[in-house]
Amino acid sequence: MSIAHWSTTDTRIGPFTAIVASDGAVLASGWTADLGELTPQISPSLRPSDLREKRDLGAVSTAVRRYHDGELDAIDDIPVRQRSGEFLQHAWDVLRTVPAGKPVTYTEYAALAGRPAAVRAAASACARNAAALFVPCHRVLRIGGALGGFRWGVDVKRWLLDHETPYRS
Numbered sequence: 265m266s267i268a269h270w271s272t273t274d275t276r277i278g279p280f281t282a283i284v285a286s287d288g289a290v291l292a293s294g295w296t297a298d299l300g301e302l303t304p305q306i307s308p309s310l311r312p313s314d315l316r317e318k319r320d321l322g323a324v325s326t327a328v329r330r331y332h333d334g335e336l337d338a339i340d341d342i343p344v345r346q347r348s349g350e351f352l353q354h355a356w357d358v359l360r361t362v363p364a365g366k367p368v369t370y371t372e373y374a375a376l377a378g379r380p381a382a383v384r385a386a387a388s389a390c391a392r393n394a395a396a397l398f399v400p401c402h403r404v405l406r407i408g409g410a411l412g413g414f415r416w417g418v419d420v421k422r423w424l425l426d427h428e429t430p431y432r433s
Contacts, residue, residue, distance in 0.1 A: 268312035271321045275332040277423045289345040292394040295416040305394035307347035336364035344395045355389035364428040367403045
């Protein structure tokens with residue numbers, strides 16, 4: 265039996281919930297208070313058999329608060345665990361290297377992931393990302409700077425990008 269813990273933190277843009285494995289790795293997260301929106305995003309092979317609420321998730325809860333307060337690199341060292349095919353796994357790792365304030369297009373993201381022609385696959389990696397914020401899919405835009413979609417809403421994506429804008433170099 266695998267046990268994971270979850271907690272919801274109030275942020276400037278609404279509730280943010282994270283589900284964390286017993287070793288501290290984020291399995292799923294996003295701007296919602298509804299666990300039912302998060303648990304289906306976890307790979308079946310990683311899905312815990314028991315979810316328990318915990319007021320504070322330690323480093324994860326601290327990182328969420330610090331990020332929303334303006335310390336954008338607070339999320340960088342939080343471990344994440346997602347499972348899928350080789351390309352998606354790699355694409356999620358690559359996404360974690362896109363710096364705050366320096367969004368990329370889906371085309372640029374595909375190239376960074378080593379498959380410049382695989383723009384749709386790169387977009388799919390964003391769409392299937394279970395660990396929003398920690399794997400910052402909000403930093404990927406359409407050509408021309410259009411926001412594109414975001415599981416947690418375009419308004420949340422816009423807020424996140426604006427929040428990171430002062431950090432552009």
